[in-house]
Amino acid sequence: MIDAAHIQVRAGDGGHGLIGFRREKFVPRGGPDGGDGGRGGNVILVANRGVNGLGQFRFKKLHAAERGGNGGADNKHGKNGGDLELLVPPGTIVKNAETGELLGELVEEGMRLRVASGGKGGRGNVHFKTPSNQAPHISETGQGGEEVALDLELKLISDVGLVGLPNAGKSTLISAVSRAQPKIADYPFTTLEPVLGVVEVGYDSYVMADLPGLIEGAHTGHGLGIEFLRHVDRTRLLIHVVDASQPDPAHDIAVIDNELSSYAESLGQRPQIIAFNKMDVPEAAEREEEFRELAKGLDRPCLFISAAGRQNTKDLVKVAFEMLERIREEEPLPQPGDEVEILRPRPRGPRFTIDHEGDGWRVTGDQPVVLVEMLGLQSDESRAETIRRLARMGVVSALRRAGVKEGDRVRFGKVELRWEDE
Ligand SMILES: Nc1nc2c(ncn2[C@@H]2O[C@H](COP(=O)(O)OP(=O)(O)OP(=O)(O)O)[C@@H](O)[C@H]2O)c(=O)[nH]1
Ligand SMILES: [Mg+2]
Structure with missing residues (x-):
């Protein structure tokens, strides 16, 4: 059920600003007219139901967006680079491959996640005209686009999870209400992996997950529990299936409740429906009165069904659907089209720092580094x-205070300069 891929994404570089001058008849020296570069394209992941798994990323590893066009003469702005949209299936989890940081989850159809931002376009020489310099031969190069390695992982997402002790009849239930065909057998731990089924209710539908049975101690790793409790935690509603033909259903319910809340408090509080199953078995049928009394104290909707005999399973499916609708209204998920901005603005904090590095110095800090890289x-x-401009930012005086001497190397990002005491 778990599908994964490792990819590299690269946003487009910004286009370069132009150094240009007007050429007009009768005007011997026209003013500067070099236009700005366009911005580089972003890389955006888009959740799309038409995409089947992450297999498409197995072969193509590098995905790059377009770079911005260079600025033109006559103040012409360079074309912005087109965004690169990569389609992924809903349920894709995105992590920074280097740091392991979770960048976001594309839960629903249409959700978008920007994973790499395009570089800014460089400014043309028009911007550097001053009263003392009417003809600047200065322009900026475009800023580099961001590049990042991503781990994509597809997790199953379902609206309703079936929980209960082994052999309670969970697989039988999902096979009764959907087209899923999990293995069913009269021994515990028949289901080893989650199985999904689509449950149709009129024109609507929801996804149900049949899960391996839980046993006492599941939250500490007993049985198959722990691995799958993680999946259960992603569902919005639980159908708690209990075998009503067993001697002590009340105790069995308490065991599961306890496992859920021991794993995570939120899971203990997840909306739940109890399905008293196997009501066709005489041992269960003759205790129906007793179970109805028990149900009153359970504080959640309880239904009496026979999954094998398809009794009341339609009602159960409908009650679950109505509860889901209410839950969806209360906590709407992000709507398609909402772009979840995950790349924070480049780090702020102190404006810059100066450190000794090898035989020279390194200036770190967004403002001065981008300045030197772009203006060159x-x-x-x-x-x-x-x-x-570095002087205006206070970098020059800070370097002097740090002890920089004539001829020292001073590094800014990828660029290095030889210090001259001007
Ligand atoms: N009589 C009767 N038997 C049922 C009913 N539902 C399930 N069973 C039987 O109970 C046994 C277990 O059913 P499963 O659906 O495999 O149970 P499960 O909860 O998925 O079990 P695990 O996957 O091991 O957790 C099978 O022999 C089913 O035929 C029911 O409503 N009535
Ligand atoms: Mg099963």
Whole structure:
């Protein structure tokens, strides 16, 4: 039931800003008119029911969005890079492969998750015109797009989970109300893996999960429990199936309740319906009165059914559907189209820090690093502009205080400069 993939996604780089000048008749030296670069495309995951599993990602590993177009003459803005949308099945869990951090879950059809943001476009030389520099030969290069390695994992998602002791009749029930065909047998632990079935109610439907039976101590790892309690915890409603032909159904119910709440308090409080099953068996049928009394004290809807005989199973399916509708109203899930923004803005915190690194210095911090990477040091003019802006940010004086000397290497992200005492 668990499907996984490892992929690399790369957002588009921003386009470069242009250094350009107007050429007009009768105007010997036109002003700057170099346009800005467009922004790079984002990589977005989109939940789509038409996608079957994560198999498509087994072969293609790198997924890159378009880069932004460069700025043009006459102030022309570069084209923004198109977003890359990768379709994944609903139920996909997304983690940062390096840190293991959970980035998000694409639970429902249409949900979107931006996993890598495109770089900003570089600004053209129009932006660097000042009273003292009417013809700036300065522009920014586009910012690099984000790149990240992702682990995708598909988990089963169901609305209703069937819980109960082994042999209670859970598999028989799901086979009675859906097209699922799990193995059914008269011994415990017949079901070893969850099985999903779609239950139709008129034009509506919901997904039911048949789960391996739970036993006392399941929450501490007894039986098959612990692995599957995780799945149970993802369902919104439980149908608690109890074998009414057994000597002590009240005790059996208490055992399961206790396992659920010991695993997680939230699971103990999950809405629940109790299905007294096997009511066709004489030992159960003759105690119906007693069970109805018991049901009054259980504080949740109770139904009396025979899964094997298909008795009252339709009612059970309907009661479950109505409860689900109410739960959905109370806690609506994100709607299709809501984009869950998961990449936080690049780290803020202190504006920059300066550290010794090898034979030189490293300046860390979003503002100065992006500045140096984008504005660059190619020409004397852009270098002077970069230093001027670093000075305005306080980086130059901080470097002096730290003890930087003429000729030292100072690194900003991928760029390195030789310090000159100007
Ligand atoms: N008489 C009768 N027998 C039933 C009924 N429901 C299930 N059974 C029988 O009970 C036994 C266990 O049924 P399963 O559906 O496999 O039980 P389960 O809860 O899925 O069991 P595990 O997968 O081991 O947890 C089988 O022999 C079924 O035929 C019922 O309503 N009436
Ligand atoms: Mg079963």
